Amino acid sequence: MKTDRKIIHVDMDAFFAAVEIRDNPQYKGKPLIVGGKPNSRGVVSTCSYEARKYGIHSAMPSYQAYKLCPHGIFVKPDFDAIKEASQIVRKIFFEYTDLVEPVSIDEAYLDVTENKKNITIATEIANKIKMKIFEETRLTASAGVSYNKFLAKIASEMDKPDGLVVIPPTKAQEILEKLPIGDFYGIGNVSEKKMIYLGIRSGKDLKERSLTELIKHFGKAGTFYYNIVRGKDNRPIITHRIRKSLGCERTFAKDISDVKEMLDVLEKISQKISSKMKENKFKAKTLTVKIKYANFDLVSRSKTLAEAFDKKDILFHLGRKLLLETLGPECKIRLLGLSVSNLVREGDKINDQQMLDFFSETELAMGDEEE
């Protein structure tokens, strides 16, 4: 087991809301909800700590947030300002180490075991990063320091906002034993329910179970749970994630049933994805159409081709076919999306099969079929 790594987890505090308050000081100290408008179908992206007191949280539908806090201030996120701040923060990380794993726009892990400034105490680095972030963006971040990713993340959450918590190996056991089972990394809603059913409510309960028992109930994940409750998490910092899919979707302001309108949107989405694929130099073999009906039923249909594609026409043609095949008559839908997966990058040599020339020389038929 490695206890000699030094990992920092940095999490911006109520990031979208904080950016908004920084740029509009009149919102300070008020319940601010960043995300969709209350009369729209949007959801809450982030909210200020004042708004959280009303029980509002991210991903909650905006109209529900409005019910909880009608006098709240609802604003749309200022993506330009958010992106700018995020880039500044990321640049600060790289002043200390190249081992940075971005989790999302406002969160990252850093491995500072060896760092560019030769600082031996990770807490000192965490503190410097926090200060520098505030200096350059006027925003606060919470940091957690420990010897693995899981503990560093727990640490960063322990004293929000503007916190800095260190979990040394000597304190890890105590903290892990007290941790509610749902807060463990890798335990989602389903596993949490199963754990509770098995009488496991905290880290302490989990620790009492044998490895064999955990494997019996959770398969491979059992080993992971067994280790993690003992503070063992050897997951490395992944500096660049390999993209596995790319998608784009659109929620309509009003449910629509007009097929032509759907196809217009589908065409726009196809164009967007195609451009992004070309820009990032990859093709895909699988296309998935996602439809959310007015009653919130969600369906998706996929098609995989033998040859990887990136052209808008193919995306649209296939997407259209899948959409029309799926759609019942007079269906009302609220959301339409496309995504590509099974990605093939330039230089990938996954397909060893040689092809006859006349096949690839044959024009692709993109002609219209009957409606």
Place this chain on the structure above:
Amino acid sequence: MKFSIEKQDLQSNIQHLYNIVPSKNTMPILTNYLIEADEQKNLLKFTATDLEITVIVEFDANISESGKVAVSARNLNEIINSLPDSMVHFLIEEENLKINCEHSKFNLLCAENSQFPLIPQKDLSKVIELDAEMFKKMIDNTHFAVSSEINRPIFTGIFWNIAADQQFMVATDGKKIAEFKLINQVDIPEAVEQIIPTKGLLFLDKVISVDIPKISVLLESNRVMFSYGNYTIFTHIIEGRFPDYTKAIPLNNNNILIINKIKLRDAVKRVSLLASEDTFKVKFDVTNEKFMISSTKREEGEANEDLDDFKYNGEPIIIAFNYRYLNSILNVIESENIEIKMGKSNEPALFFNTEQNDKYSARFLLMPLRLI
């Protein structure tokens, strides 16, 4: 409408029809069978269509009242299959189809039968007659090579060329080609070629049996009609020009391997157990003295098998194939031995029956996998 028929009789007549009913309901009416009863002719007619292929089956029944109804194919199929071997009575009453058999009573809601697509008229006046068994053989020998890529539709069907003295079918997906030629005497003024969707041909492949030796065909510009026994099949044709695939077939493959087909198939089957799940790659390593097949599955293991009793005439060669494609060819080789003509490791290989037949001939091409 009112008729009755033995369950087994009805079942055997409509058993293949369900394959035509589209599984995705773009047009709900297509999930129905159209049933027509003709009292005068005492003839019952079932129709299923997915708009591209229409299949009609006609057979005798005790009809006491003519009529027409569209009814859920799935429900009807499941009901018929579950009934005891006994007489089944059908009756339309107030837009419902009542099905009674012994003590079972079913009441099926009917669809609006006027919504059912217009079915073309069967026209036997200008048909040509073909040997049904040979027609089936052509399909068997080629259909496995069609492409499933919808963006190159011409390769999703079988190319059929028919002339007075010979006919052939070809299919390709760019990785393999299957060609089957037949010597015949057909009453046709000039050669006709069409690309026929596989679905309709596979339906025929299922229903053709030795009992009925002839199949009638009517080739039209936009569709083809087949008439075989009780069945009438209309299939649309795929528009487009089939490329000259013969250019891709090498003439100078001088590395010739002859081996017992079953021995080769069994060896490939064993070795393929440890073939890569991405490429399905098995490697042939052939010299005059030895013939070894091998495979490797990363992080799992490897397999190899030495074959004896083979004849090889040529340069030592290492060549790799997708074993699934290889199997699809081995499955249609009729002779005891198979002849494999290879060029270089990265060039197409050809596969033949070793015994020649004076009525027909088949040849298969398979593109190898890259050796890395």
